[in-house]
Amino acid sequence: MKFNCLIAQSGGPTAAINSTLAGIYSAACRNASIGKVYGGLNGIEGVINGRVINLGSILSEYGNLFVLKITPSSFLGSCRYKLKSCAENEDDYKKIFDIFDKYNIKYFFYIGGNDSMDTILKLKEYQDKNPHGVMLIGVPKTIDNDLMCVDHTPGFGSAAKYIATTVKEIAYDTAVYNMDSIVVVEIMGRNAGWLTLSAGLARDNSGRTLADLIYIPENPFDYDKLISDIKNVQKEKRQMVIAVSEGIRFSDGKLVAESEQKDAFGHGQLGGAAKTVSEYIKEQLGVKVRAVEINVSQRCAAHCLSLTDINESFKIGEVAVDAAAQGLSGVMVTNNRKEGNEYRLEYSYSDIASIANMEKTVPENYMNVEKNNISQDGLNYLIPLVKGEVKLLHKDGVPMYLNIKDFI
Amino acid sequence: MKFNCLIAQSGGPTAAINSTLAGIYSAACRNASIGKVYGGLNGIEGVINGRVINLGSILSEYGNLFVLKITPSSFLGSCRYKLKSCAENEDDYKKIFDIFDKYNIKYFFYIGGNDSMDTILKLKEYQDKNPHGVMLIGVPKTIDNDLMCVDHTPGFGSAAKYIATTVKEIAYDTAVYNMDSIVVVEIMGRNAGWLTLSAGLARDNSGRTLADLIYIPENPFDYDKLISDIKNVQKEKRQMVIAVSEGIRFSDGKLVAESEQKDAFGHGQLGGAAKTVSEYIKEQLGVKVRAVEINVSQRCAAHCLSLTDINESFKIGEVAVDAAAQGLSGVMVTNNRKEGNEYRLEYSYSDIASIANMEKTVPENYMNVEKNNISQDGLNYLIPLVKGEVKLLHKDGVPMYLNIKDFI
Numbered sequence: 106m107k108f109n110c111l112i113a114q115s116g117g118p119t120a121a122i123n124s125t126l127a128g129i130y131s132a133a134c135r136n137a138s139i140g141k142v143y144g145g146l147n148g149i150e151g152v153i154n155g156r157v158i159n160l161g162s163i164l165s166e167y168g169n170l171f172v173l174k175i176t177p178s179s180f181l182g183s184c185r186y187k188l189k190s191c192a193e194n195e196d197d198y199k200k201i202f203d204i205f206d207k208y209n210i211k212y213f214f215y216i217g218g219n220d221s222m223d224t225i226l227k228l229k230e231y232q233d234k235n236p237h238g239v240m241l242i243g244v245p246k247t248i249d250n251d252l253m254c255v256d257h258t259p260g261f262g263s264a265a266k267y268i269a270t271t272v273k274e275i276a277y278d279t280a281v282y283n284m285d286s287i288v289v290v291e292i293m294g295r296n297a298g299w300l301t302l303s304a305g306l307a308r309d310n311s312g313r314t315l316a317d318l319i320y321i322p323e324n325p326f327d328y329d330k331l332i333s334d335i336k337n338v339q340k341e342k343r344q345m346v347i348a349v350s351e352g353i354r355f356s357d358g359k360l361v362a363e364s365e366q367k368d369a370f371g372h373g374q375l376g377g378a379a380k381t382v383s384e385y386i387k388e389q390l391g392v393k394v395r396a397v398e399i400n401v402s403q404r405c406a407a408h409c410l411s412l413t414d415i416n417e418s419f420k421i422g423e424v425a426v427d428a429a430a431q432g433l434s435g436v437m438v439t440n441n442r443k444e445g446n447e448y449r450l451e452y453s454y455s456d457i458a459s460i461a462n463m464e465k466t467v468p469e470n471y472m473n474v475e476k477n478n479i480s481q482d483g484l485n486y487l488i489p490l491v492k493g494e495v496k497l498l499h500k501d502g503v504p505m506y507l508n509i510k511d512f513i
Numbered sequence: 514m515k516f517n518c519l520i521a522q523s524g525g526p527t528a529a530i531n532s533t534l535a536g537i538y539s540a541a542c543r544n545a546s547i548g549k550v551y552g553g554l555n556g557i558e559g560v561i562n563g564r565v566i567n568l569g570s571i572l573s574e575y576g577n578l579f580v581l582k583i584t585p586s587s588f589l590g591s592c593r594y595k596l597k598s599c600a601e602n603e604d605d606y607k608k609i610f611d612i613f614d615k616y617n618i619k620y621f622f623y624i625g626g627n628d629s630m631d632t633i634l635k636l637k638e639y640q641d642k643n644p645h646g647v648m649l650i651g652v653p654k655t656i657d658n659d660l661m662c663v664d665h666t667p668g669f670g671s672a673a674k675y676i677a678t679t680v681k682e683i684a685y686d687t688a689v690y691n692m693d694s695i696v697v698v699e700i701m702g703r704n705a706g707w708l709t710l711s712a713g714l715a716r717d718n719s720g721r722t723l724a725d726l727i728y729i730p731e732n733p734f735d736y737d738k739l740i741s742d743i744k745n746v747q748k749e750k751r752q753m754v755i756a757v758s759e760g761i762r763f764s765d766g767k768l769v770a771e772s773e774q775k776d777a778f779g780h781g782q783l784g785g786a787a788k789t790v791s792e793y794i795k796e797q798l799g800v801k802v803r804a805v806e807i808n809v810s811q812r813c814a815a816h817c818l819s820l821t822d823i824n825e826s827f828k829i830g831e832v833a834v835d836a837a838a839q840g841l842s843g844v845m846v847t848n849n850r851k852e853g854n855e856y857r858l859e860y861s862y863s864d865i866a867s868i869a870n871m872e873k874t875v876p877e878n879y880m881n882v883e884k885n886n887i888s889q890d891g892l893n894y895l896i897p898l899v900k901g902e903v904k905l906l907h908k909d910g911v912p913m914y915l916n917i918k919d920f921i
Contacts, residue, residue, distance in 0.1 A: 118689050147691040178685035215656050269911045270816045277586035277914060278813040281526050282593070283555040306909065400805045401696075405686040408678050409816055411910060436785075441653070491910030501714065502819060502899030503677045506685060508717050 106210030108142035108431070111157065111204075114246075115217035115224065116185065117228055118178040118245065118321040119260030120247045120407045121418035123507075125216050127174040128422020129244065130164055132210075136430055146513075148184035149215070149224050153200045157208060161171055163512045174419060175495055176506035177407035184384075188224055198231045212429040214239045216422075218247030218258070220439055222461040229435035229457060240429040243437035243457050244421060248404045251298035251464040254455040256442040259421055260404075262414030262490035265303030267406040269491060271399060272346060273307035276315035279395070280344045286393040287335070287345050289385055291379030294350035295324050297466045300403065303487055304348035305479025314478060315405050317345040321464050324476040325356035331382070332389055334477050337490035351378050399435055408504050412493025417450065424452040448489035515546060519612075520836070521553035521560055522566070522654075523625035523632065524593070526586040527668030528675075528815045529682040529826040530654045531915075533624050534589065535582040536830020537652065540574055542780055544838055551616055554921075556592035557623070557632050561608045565616060570654035571920045573768050576918035580810030582827060583903055585815035597633055599639040606639045613647050620648045624830075626655030626666070630845055630869035637843035637865060645739035651845035651865050652829060656812045658707035659872040664850040667829055670822030673711035675814040676700055677899060679807060680754060683714035687803070688752045692802040695743070695753050695794055699787030702758035705874045708811065711895055712756035713794050713887025718880040722731060725753040731874050732884040733764035739790070740797055756882040759786050771883075791856075811852050820901025826860065832860040856897035 114122055126144075133139045136406050142164075148155040158181075164170050173180060191198050205213065215225050225243040232239060245252050248264035272290055279288045292301040298321020307315040317338045319324055326349075338345050352354035354360045379396035385395045417440065425438045436454040443449040471483030479487075497504040518541050522530055534552075540787030541547045550572075554564040572578050581588060599606050617878035623633050633651040640647060655658050655668065680698055687696045700709040707727020715723040725746045728734055734757075746753050762768045770785035787804035795802045825848065833846045844862040851857040887895075905912040 118686055147689075176685070177682050179689045182691060183689040186608065211550050271810055271814070273911060273914070274585050274813040274815060275809055276585070277916075278526055278809045281555075281587045281591040283558065283590060306911055308909075308911070309919070310908065310913055313918075319635075395809070397808045397810075398806065401683055401686045401803070402679055402805075403684040407682060413910075416895055442835045465586070488909045493910065494905075494907060497902075499900075499902060500718065501716075501718070502674050502901065503681060503714055504719055506681070507687075510721075511717070511719055 107138060107271050109143060109209050110139050110182070110212035110214065111143045111145055111152070111208065111210045112160070112216070113145035113148050114179040114181045115183055115215060115221040116247065117218070117404055118183060119248050119404050120177040120244050120263040121260040121414050122216055123176045123180045124174045124415045124418035125244055125259055125422040127170055128419035129214050129425055130160055131170065131425035132423040136426055138430060139212065142183045143210070144257060147182040147185060149188065149201065150184035150186040152204055153197050154203055155204055158205065158513060159482055170499065172505060172507045174415060175407055175410060175497055177405040180507060180509055182509070185220070187220070188227045189320060190227060191234070197229070201228065202235070202237050205237060212242070214242050214244055214425055214429070216244040216246050217253060218245070218249065219462060219464065222457055224459040225435065225437070226457045240432065240434045241244060242425050242429050242433070243460070244425045246418070247325045249294060249297055251297040251466070252458060253460045253463045253465050254437070255439045256450065257440070257490055259414065259418035261299065262408070262411035262417070264300055265306065265487060266404050266411040266491035267403055267409040268300055268303050268399060269306035270409055271302040272316050272348060275397060276307060276346045277349040284393060285339070285343050287347060287383070287385070288395045288397055289347045289349060289379040289383040290400045291349055291351055291396065294322060295352040296464050298323050299348045300481055301348050301350040301466055302467055302471060302483055305483060306487055315346060315424065316348045316478070318347040318477050319479060320349045320353050320477065321467055321472070322350050322352040322354060324472070326353040326361055327356070328385055335386065335390065335432060347382070349378050349382055353378055393481060407506065408497060410495040411491045412495050413490060415495055421452065429431055515548035517551060517617050518547050518622065519551045519553055519560070519565065519616065519618045520589070520622045520624070521556050522587040522589045522738050523556035523591055523623060523629040524655065525626070525812055526591060527654050527656050527876040528585040528671040529668040529822050530624055531584045531588045532571060532582045532823045532826035533652055533654055533667055535578055535832040536827035537566055537622050537833055539578065540831040541571065542833055543723065546783040546838060547620065551618070552589045553592040554601035556594060557609065558592035558594040559590065559607050560612055565612065566921060567646050569798055577915060580913060582823060582907065583815055583818060583905055585813040588915060588917055588919070590834055593628070595628070596635045596636060599642070604717055604875045606636070609636065610643070612647050613645060616885040618647060620650070622650050622652055622833055622837070624652040624654050626653070627660060627870060627872065633843065633845070634865045648840065648842045649808050650833050650837050650841070651868070652833045654826070656708060657702060657705055657825055658801035659705040661868045661871045661873050662845070663847045664858065665848070665898055667822065667826035669707065670819035672708055672811050672815070673714065673895060674819040674899035675811055675817040676711050676807060677714035678817055680712040680724050680756060683805060684715060684754045687754060692801060693747070693751050695755060695791070696803045696805055697755045697757060697787040697791040697794070699757055699759055699804065699806045702730060703760040704872050707875055709756050710875055710879060710887055710891055713891060714895055723754060724756045724886070726755040726885050727887060728757045728885065729875055729880070730758050730760040730762060732880070734761040734769055736765065736793055742883070743794065743798065745888055749903050755790070757786050757790055761786055798897045815914065816905060818903040819899045820903050821898060823903055829860065853874070
């Protein structure tokens with residue numbers, strides 16, 4: 106007898122999360138023990154509310170799987186819904202497992218980041234006490250690259266490529282006037298500076314850095330050091346680009362820029378670091394300063410995908426199906442870089458308990474000793490992840506993506 | 514005897530201005546009556562200060578001309594220098610024509626927008642009184658598309674393509690959560706809404722608009738109408754994208770967002786329209802609202818070039834050389850759309866006096882009757898300009914561009 110599988114997507118969208126969805130779908134279709142492939146709309150919240158669709162009827166249509174692979178944002182929709190612990194309230198769990206029963210689901214794939222792995226962990230804990238025989242598999246995605254037990258997260262490479270490209274172009278833009286000027290670029294990253302680090306990939310043909318200064322949350326931010334760093338750069342050039350994480354904070358832990366709003370997971374809403382820093386620079390140095398927030402495009406710019414990322418994101422979806430078919434549950438699929446000079450990945454699985462709710466930050470050796478730019482180790486880590494370009498389909502000059510609204 | 518030519522770039526950079534530089538260089542090299550091709554650094558300001566380089570020594574090197582064509586921002590640097598009228602002060606003019614004499618310049622090409630055409634006009638007026646026999650040719654560029662006497666300006670198509678692509682991706686990004694939400698995207702445009710109009714190119718495969726509301730400076734902005742427009746869209750969908758020009762203003766002419774800083778041409782520094790509008794919406798409707806400024810990337814995102822724009826930008830540079838060789842002076846090269854259903858351009862010249870210091874705004878019929886989105890006429894105008902993609906060269910996953918710092 107065949108059992109069905111259910112896939113849902115959660116957390117902030119990425120440009121590669123649909124490639125993983127496509128990978129799971131493809132491998133599930135090929136797997137003899139899997140029947141239908143369902144999609145849950147708007148993550149676990151939609152599953153709770155019974156919003157389940159038959160993915161096969163959409164993706165079996167010619168060309169749709171290919172376009173899905175390069176479509177940004179979460180095709181099935183997302184949520185930021187935090188499950189209460191089952192000790193606290195079992196209602197959601199009952200609803201979810203009722204849906205699993207109703208659709209004869211034996212394999213549940215949840216594509217997401219830290220918070221989504223927390224959901225898988227809680228479902229696992231509930232099922233340990235209330236056996237249902239559902240294989241609960243976490244599949245990583247996040248532009249933030251902050252998940253434990255992986256070399257890097259699917260989605261990060263495309264975000265890093267977009268950031269490096271955009272920072273390079275901004276550096277060219279700001280260099281045109283014969284005057285002192287500074288652009289402060291704000292990049293996402295609450296506690297982990299991975300995305301901001303990737304601004305360090307913006308280099309000239311001769312290898313010259315174009316992100317002249319880089320500040321990440323891992324290192325305490327200090328205004329005096331900033332001004333001294335700027336003056337050092339100014340000895341060499343009149344126009345510069347400074348990349349800062351939205352989450353940069355002072356040595357006392359206080360954020361350089363934070364509003365008081367909190368999201369469902371209790372995280373403060375960030376934003377404004379570039380503006381705050383640029384106003385300080387203007388006040389201290391009197392030069393022309395512009396603040397640029399790269400904003401949501403860093404997580405949805407499918408027009409600037411990393412081919413490596415898209416291929417790996419697809420592959421990790423396929424590996425997730427293998428894990429489920431092997432009877433694994435409560436695990437997240439992981440990737441690891443093989444030893445040696447050539448960049449190669451191997452895939453494995455990790456217990457979800459060792460991943461959920463933890464954050465992997467940038468190691469010290471990926472930054473230079475002055476803690477104001479990327480090091481060669483950092484470059485060596487990042488470069489393979491952003492390699493390769495993806496050719497999109499266009500209609501009237503604008504990329505074509507798949508939209509679920511055309512099907513439901 | 515051969516005479517030399519001098520090319521300079523001015524005003525805000527674009528992603529296509531170097532393609533025009535490449536076109537002028539190519540045609541000048543082929544022209545038997547032109548000797549050396551010089552470049553003036555940082556526009557007319559650099560010419561005044563004698564900052565002139567030999568372009569041939571850079572661009573004759575294999576591959577550099579091709580890379581220049583797809584390099585964003587002004588390769589030769591730019592300026593925002595306003596020449597005083599020669600009646601007021603002749604000093605600058607004397608210096609400029611001394612440089613022309615020194616380098617044996619008979620052909621001067623100035624690639625720029627409105628303000629740059631003002632410079633050509635003034636040089637022409639000076640030369641009318643002080644004959645030097647220099648052919649003074651304006652070559653249009655501006656992402657703003659606000660120059661008179663052309664169908665569209667080189668550089669606009671690539672900016673429009675980047676905006677349409679980015680707005681489409683933002684629409685996908687904002688649609689993922691099952692909640693009411695609005696993104697307000699701020700796009701450049703002080704008095705002319707061309708760039709914001711191009712958000713209307715963001716459409717789904719079925720032709721559905723993804724920029725749900727579009728407001729341009731040509732139409733008085735009204736908060737009551739905005740809220741009523743939003744409520745109409747909300748009948749159909751829960752997540753929406755609103756595109757606003759930085760220069761939107763109320764019926765009394767007051768800008769929705771303006772700081773008091775002025776640039777050298779007396780223009781107020783804009784910015785903050787999206788933030789201002791989004792705060793109003795949040796206050797009135799209590800929904801989740803995000804403000805996104807597309808910022809400088811819209812003028813330098815060479816990773817998202819329009820092939821049509823790059824080819825036309827090159828071509829208009831070649832035509833400029835023809836104009837100069839024919840002995841024209843005080844003209845700007847123009848393009849015009851030929852009659853008929855097929856998109857084809859023809860090139861001509863216009864007296865600079867009929868162009869400088871004037872702005873072409875969006876005609877009424879390019880917007881719908883509700884004045885809150887693009888019309889079919891608007892789409893028909895824009896679509897040919899953004900068609901075609903340019904394949905870039907990459908190194909370590911990041912596009913390669915030409916940098917003058919490698920040569921001087």
